[in-house]
Amino acid sequence: MFILVNLKAYPCDPLEVATAARDVADDAGVRIAVSPQASHLSQVADTGVETWAQHVSPNEHGSNTGSTLAEAVADAGAVGTLLNHSEKRMKLADIDASLDAADRANLETIVCANNPTQVGAAAALSPDAVAVEPPELIGGDVSVSTADPGIVEDAVDAAAAVDENVDVFCGAGVSSGDDVVAAQDLGATGILLASGVAKADDPKAALEDLVSGL
Ligand SMILES: O=C[C@H](O)COP(=O)(O)O
Known part of the structure; x- marks a missing residue:
């Protein structure tokens, strides 16, 4: 199982979750990734945990102010991206174009539904x-x-x-x-979760429980 922890915009410490996820993944031999705010991608990736973006925009380099460029999140250390999350819905054509963008940047993709x-x-x-x-x-x-x-x-x-x-x-x-x-x-074959870890008093204990039956 692959467990992807989406931090959304919760007021948690992304580095505390990232280091806990890294350590639990190593100890349990389970694939665990963390998906922080875009501005925290680099810090989270530097912990060594597998790091995902929460979204990438359906555009290339160019005059696209406010976009989340796939190449930029990859440069920051992301290896994958969510798309069309329930809290970040996209038009069908934009999902398609964002998948192309992710492909250009060698990002794995999960499309939510x-x-x-x-x-x-x-x-x-x-x-x-x-x-x-x-x-x-x-x-x-x-x-x-x-x-x-x-x-x-x-x-x-x-x-x-x-x-x-x-x-x-x-x-x-x-x-x-x-x-x-x-x-x-x-x-x-995978779990997408957020509040169970991001809002936990002890994120590491929450992660250990999540992988305990695998
Ligand atoms: O991205 C995560 C999902 O929206 C699930 O969130 P949740 O684990 O807080 O229910």
Whole structure:
């Protein structure tokens, strides 16, 4: 399983989470990455943890003020990027162009989707992975893998029907090792989570719990 910790814009210490994620990944032999604010990418990458951007813009170098250039996040140490997160929705054409931008910069990609239908559409754009996240469960206390296991299974089927090379992640409310194992049993190969670590009093203990069943 791949566990991607999205720090969103939470008021956590990105370096505390990054060093904890690095150490837990090393100790447990589990792939864990951290996705901080763009301005923290370089500091986070310098800890040695696998580092992802939260978004890249669908543009190239040029007159694009305020954009998040794929090449710039790669230069800062990111090796991948989320796209179309529920809190950063994009037009279909822009997802496609951002995937091209990520490809130019050699970034891995995860395209987020609300439901299995959107998962199928996203998979048709050939990202490395899609992540299904019911918006109503994001930031809550109940994991998608227990609240709505069918959506994870249907997302796995929807992606496979389009492109078997596209991995399927799930997210929303995941906060424990049991949640991660349940997602794995439903066919997900990765977890996208945020509040369970970013809002934890002890991020390292939260990460250790997340990988405890793997
Ligand atoms: O990017 C992460 C997802 O939106 C899930 O967030 P959450 O773990 O706080 O529910």
